[in-house]
Amino acid sequence: MGNYFSSMFDKLWGSNKEIRILILGLDGAGKTTILYRLQIGEVVTTKPTIGFNVETLTYKNLKLNVWDLGGQTSIRPYWRCYYTDTAAVIFVVDSTDKDRMSTASKELHMMLQEEELQDSALLVFANKQDQPGALTASEVSKELNLVELKERSWSIVASSAIKGEGITEGLDWLIDVIKEEQL
Amino acid sequence: MSTRTYKKFEASDSGDIPDKMTIYQDCMNQFNESPVNSKRCRTLLSRLLRLLANGETFTESEATALFFSVSKLFQHQNDSLRQLVYLAIKELSKISQDVLMATSSIMKDVQNGSDLIKPNAIRSLTVVLDETTAFSAERLLKSAMVSKHPTISSAAIATCYNLLPVSEQTIKRFSNEAQEAIVDLKYFPQDPSNTEFYPNSTFITQYHALGLIYELKKNDKMALLKLVNQFAGNNSIKSQIAKVQLVKIVSELVNKDPQLFTQFQPLFNNWLGNKFESIQLETAKLITNFHATHPRLVAPQLFSIAIATLQNLLSVPRVATRFSALRILNRLSMVTPDHVAVCNPELESLINDSNRNISTYAITILLKTGTAKNISSLISTITKFIHEVSDDFKIIIIDAVRTLSLNFPQEWKSILNFLIDVLKNGEGGFKFKNNIVEAIIDVVAFVPQSKEMALENLCDFIEDCEFNEILVRVLHLLGKEGPTASNPSLYVRHIYNRVVLENSIIRSASVIALSKFAISKNDTSLRESIVSLLKRIANDKDDEVRDRATIALKFIDTSTANEPTSSLADELIHPTSAYDLASLESKLSSYLSENNDSFKTPFDVTNIRKYSDDELKAINLKRKQEQLQKGTFENGMESSPKMAKKSDNKYGKRIDSDTYSSPNIDEQQQELLDTKYSDELLSMAEFQNFGKLVNSSKIVALTEPEAEFVVRGIKHIFKDHVVFQFNITNTLTDVALDNVVVSCNPEEPEESQLQELFIIPIERLLPSAEASCYIAYSKTEDVVTESFLNTITFTTKELDPQTNEPFEADEGFQDEYEIDTLYLSTGDYIKSSFIGNFTATFDELPNEEVAVYNIQESITLQEVVDKLITSTSCLPLENTQFVHSDTNSHILKLFGKSALNGSKVALVIKLIKSSKGIALKAQGKAENATLCSDLVNNLI
Numbered sequence A: 001m002g003n004y005f006s007s008m009f010d011k012l013w014g015s016n017k018e019i020r021i022l023i024l025g026l027d028g029a030g031k032t033t034i035l036y037r038l039q040i041g042e043v044v045t046t047k048p049t050i051g052f053n054v055e056t057l058t059y060k061n062l063k064l065n066v067w068d069l070g071g072q073t074s075i076r077p078y079w080r081c082y083y084t085d086t087a088a089v090i091f092v093v094d095s096t097d098k099d100r101m102s103t104a105s106k107e108l109h110m111m112l113q114e115e116e117l118q119d120s121a122l123l124v125f126a127n128k129q130d131q132p133g134a135l136t137a138s139e140v141s142k143e144l145n146l147v148e149l150k151e152r153s154w155s156i157v158a159s160s161a162i163k164g165e166g167i168t169e170g171l172d173w174l175i176d177v178i179k180e181e182q183l
Numbered sequence B: 001m002s003t004r005t006y007k008k009f010e011a012s013d014s015g016d017i018p019d020k021m022t023i024y025q026d027c028m029n030q031f032n033e034s035p036v037n038s039k040r041c042r043t044l045l046s047r048l049l050r051l052l053a054n055g056e057t058f059t060e061s062e063a064t065a066l067f068f069s070v071s072k073l074f075q076h077q078n079d080s081l082r083q084l085v086y087l088a089i090k091e092l093s094k095i096s097q098d099v100l101m102a103t104s105s106i107m108k109d110v111q112n113g114s115d116l117i118k119p120n121a122i123r124s125l126t127v128v129l130d131e132t133t134a135f136s137a138e139r140l141l142k143s144a145m146v147s148k149h150p151t152i153s154s155a156a157i158a159t160c161y162n163l164l165p166v167s168e169q170t171i172k173r174f175s176n177e178a179q180e181a182i183v184d185l186k187y188f189p190q191d192p193s194n195t196e197f198y199p200n201s202t203f204i205t206q207y208h209a210l211g212l213i214y215e216l217k218k219n220d221k222m223a224l225l226k227l228v229n230q231f232a233g234n235n236s237i238k239s240q241i242a243k244v245q246l247v248k249i250v251s252e253l254v255n256k257d258p259q260l261f262t263q264f265q266p267l268f269n270n271w272l273g274n275k276f277e278s279i280q281l282e283t284a285k286l287i288t289n290f291h292a293t294h295p296r297l298v299a300p301q302l303f304s305i306a307i308a309t310l311q312n313l314l315s316v317p318r319v320a321t322r323f324s325a326l327r328i329l330n331r332l333s334m335v336t337p338d339h340v341a342v343c344n345p346e347l348e349s350l351i352n353d354s355n356r357n358i359s360t361y362a363i364t365i366l367l368k369t370g371t372a373k374n375i376s377s378l379i380s381t382i383t384k385f386i387h388e389v390s391d392d393f394k395i396i397i398i399d400a401v402r403t404l405s406l407n408f409p410q411e412w413k414s415i416l417n418f419l420i421d422v423l424k425n426g427e428g429g430f431k432f433k434n435n436i437v438e439a440i441i442d443v444v445a446f447v448p449q450s451k452e453m454a455l456e457n458l459c460d461f462i463e464d465c466e467f468n469e470i471l472v473r474v475l476h477l478l479g480k481e482g483p484t485a486s487n488p489s490l491y492v493r494h495i496y497n498r499v500v501l502e503n504s505i506i507r508s509a510s511v512i513a514l515s516k517f518a519i520s521k522n523d524t525s526l527r528e529s530i531v532s533l534l535k536r537i538a539n540d541k542d543d544e545v546r547d548r549a550t551i552a553l554k555f556i557d558t559s560t561a562n563e564p565t566s567s568l569a570d571e572l573i574h575p576t577s578a579y580d581l582a583s584l585e586s587k588l589s590s591y592l593s594e595n596n597d598s599f600k601t602p603f604d605v606t607n608i609r610k611y612s613d614d615e616l617k618a619i620n621l622k623r624k625q626e627q628l629q630k631g632t633f634e635n636g637m638e639s640s641p642k643m644a645k646k647s648d649n650k651y652g653k654r655i656d657s658d659t660y661s662s663p664n665i666d667e668q669q670q671e672l673l674d675t676k677y678s679d680e681l682l683s684m685a686e687f688q689n690f691g692k693l694v695n696s697s698k699i700v701a702l703t704e705p706e707a708e709f710v711v712r713g714i715k716h717i718f719k720d721h722v723v724f725q726f727n728i729t730n731t732l733t734d735v736a737l738d739n740v741v742v743s744c745n746p747e748e749p750e751e752s753q754l755q756e757l758f759i760i761p762i763e764r765l766l767p768s769a770e771a772s773c774y775i776a777y778s779k780t781e782d783v784v785t786e787s788f789l790n791t792i793t794f795t796t797k798e799l800d801p802q803t804n805e806p807f808e809a810d811e812g813f814q815d816e817y818e819i820d821t822l823y824l825s826t827g828d829y830i831k832s833s834f835i836g837n838f839t840a841t842f843d844e845l846p847n848e849e850v851a852v853y854n855i856q857e858s859i860t861l862q863e864v865v866d867k868l869i870t871s872t873s874c875l876p877l878e879n880t881q882f883v884h885s886d887t888n889s890h891i892l893k894l895f896g897k898s899a900l901n902g903s904k905v906a907l908v909i910k911l912i913k914s915s916k917g918i919a920l921k922a923q924g925k926a927e928n929a930t931l932c933s934d935l936v937n938n939l940i
């Protein structure tokens, strides 16, 4: 009986459902830093991620299941093993790494073509804005050819994981989109 | 090891094995769900593990899919679920290549996980890390290793141990932490409610740490010595198995450097009195093993204490201890049976031990320690006993009895009676019966007096034998030995019965056996009756039988027409010599592979070594005796400390391949090498006109095995020539030797009867390579004996590590290097040979020579005997190669034949040991007077 009520209650408030979010991007873009910034609100020292990190966090009453997948060339082929049931993808770009913009763009578009991700929202962080010479969000957007994306909710936000700027703005947008789509 | 190993033993009563594909589907569905239901996932994982434990496997793609779905469970923080996740990852890692995807998540648990899952996380690092990622876990592993929590520390140590072959570079940096983990006594975190039931520590971490340190330092003698000195004397090591490990390390040290043994004697005394049985056992094993190879270095008193310790352990309550003590004694009983005899009262009471393993072992030891006096009573004991034990034990007993027949040829009657009894009345399968028949064949081969009795009984046996293979062997034996027996027609009748009653395989074998009687026995009426039998068989309905009968008739026909002994038929049906099989095989396979004229040139057999019947028997006897001895060293390997047998041998191999073959290669390999060297020699153009290779000596070491350039010599004897072969190994890593020449100078140049013809130098000897330099001489007399002083000369050139070629401009250094003297002795002209009745032959030989020697060195009788056997190249007979350790005198009987002309030579050597040294009286008898005096007068 008690169980029945609590699950009714959960459904009404949507807090039992976990929302799966993937953080993807090339190695060194700042994905792991962003994940822990979100979870513990601090900058942690990171090592290249061999595999993935997964954390569950509550944000605005929602339970988020955030997967930060390693970005090295050897790990990228495994991204697709984690696409199922993904509500949103956060794609992190190192805005200072101009040489690899095209690589990032290629990986992004390849990923978005996957059947399983057709309904997922996309948030791009143009990260490392604190660094001199970083491309602006609109420059990154151009490099990544984001305008081409049709039939998908997407947004690009300038961020600095180190300073903690732009992260919550980006996430707020994402949550709004997800809530909208799920209602 | 793998959970798979106990697959077969999980009986069906443990419930139904779940269906593989159902489990697979359930896993894929459940694990991908969000949120995760941890309880259900745990149940599902345990079923998956059960499946794998039952030996079920998945394809690589299924396993990979499973792995990825399991990896999704990392999102759920539940310790008991996580533990199962780790178990599953470890199992799946054996099939799937992709488990590295779990690395980051595992490392996070190693860092922040609870004490419950940390050890699991640490251990699973073994399966995900590789050479490129191992370093990233270094800091984590180091801090886990020094953790106060014994389980965490042990997990880290075990992981490092297993990662060593994967990433030596990283793990090398762990020795300080490992050292600290030995010293540090770690206790489980205290839970006041539990202290009554749980020990507060097992100190197992010490064992693990010692194992790791050993792996890290095993090639560094000084470091190992330091380790032993630090821990052996005091009580700082609490773990029992860590202590055993320490004993094993010492064992390895003393075996590598025997001189160290003496300094450890007080320690051994101490260990033999240790409160743990396992330590007493391990120490006794060390001492007795070491004694087998270095008897002189073991103080007799220490040795007796070791035996007394084992004797004590024979009557302790713990079965495993009794069993281990028996195993050690069993090995000992093969080399020094007289030492083990003191344990006979205990052994006799163990015959009735309720554990059959123990009673069987006790009996086999008693059989080996038996003396001529108690053999027959022992045999009557086992005659009753053998019918009660299982087949496996029966075979062990039969083997022990078989060795008896080699050791006590004079007891052949009771031995043979026993074998015949079990053959006829014993219940057992093929292997059992086959072993008995083999034992009987041995008795016939080595104790000629036993022939008729054995053959007659075998005839009875084949009247009712269900095993084809055994029947064929017996028929072969009858054909071989029957014709020379006193009443051949008896066997002919039995053989012919087989033709009438049995299947075609046996009929074919019978045909051959029959024809042997017709050809080798010069008895016309017997021949005629066999011919008429064969004519009848020539109408057999089976092709093979018919063909054999027809060809046999043809042979008999030609052999009566010509001089019987020289005929082709005789040679085929009744060969007097056999090819050296190893050499024949290698020649044949190179004939096949080098064939470039579609086999137009026929295969040439003339250069393949041949053995006469007696030589072959000598070789077999030697091999059998060595097998007996080998038992002693079978566990030599085992005694080197290892935490666990690893399935992956990569590491071991890598280390081994750097060190070239060790000086004490085992006998079988030695023989193969002999064949290889003589084949190489005979295939070289330079030696083509030397004719047939008469004999090749054993390989003799001419330098210390650890010298920079290791040289070993072989003497090849031809009719009019002698060739010295020097095998030189360059153990340096960065230098090549060019134009390597051995200059050989007779010690007394004026009197030398050898004329140097030519030298074949080694053009270039690269690092860790072996090559041969040859020197050829012509000799004027049959037997020339001389000694040679030798120097090797060469030019050293440093190698460019890039190209592995000498540097362009390097002209190199001339260098030379003196090596030991090479003796060409009478023994080099002799081949060991077997004779069934030594005393009779000895008395019959016409020429006699006697010489007396005094040896003043301090040397044991056994060592003298070993040297005599090697230097004369003769075969020790009547088991006289073993000296009983409690006597001061010994008689050695040796027999051989001249390699040049096959004339017989026999020696009886009496040795007496006194405070002044060893006195030796050699009496030689031979067909050839010169050979006799040469041999007797140059024994030492």
Ligand SMILES: Nc1nc2c(ncn2[C@@H]2O[C@H](COP(=O)(O)OP(=O)(O)O)[C@@H](O)[C@H]2O)c(=O)[nH]1
Residues within 6 Å of the ligand: A025, A026, A027, A028, A029, A030, A031, A032, A033, A034, A046, A047, A048, A049, A071, A092, A127, A128, A129, A130, A131, A159, A160, A161, A162, A163
């Ligand atoms: N200056 C700057 N450095 C950053 C920022 N985000 C991450 N980094 C650094 O970039 C490196 C890689 O970050 P990491 O999170 O491991 O990247 P990942 O490979 O995408 O997970 C680390 O040294 C971070 O400290 C940022 O916004 N600004």
Ligand SMILES: [Mg+2]
Residues within 6 Å of the ligand: A031, A032, A033, A046, A047, A048, A049, A068, A069, A070, A071
């Ligand atoms: Mg990362």
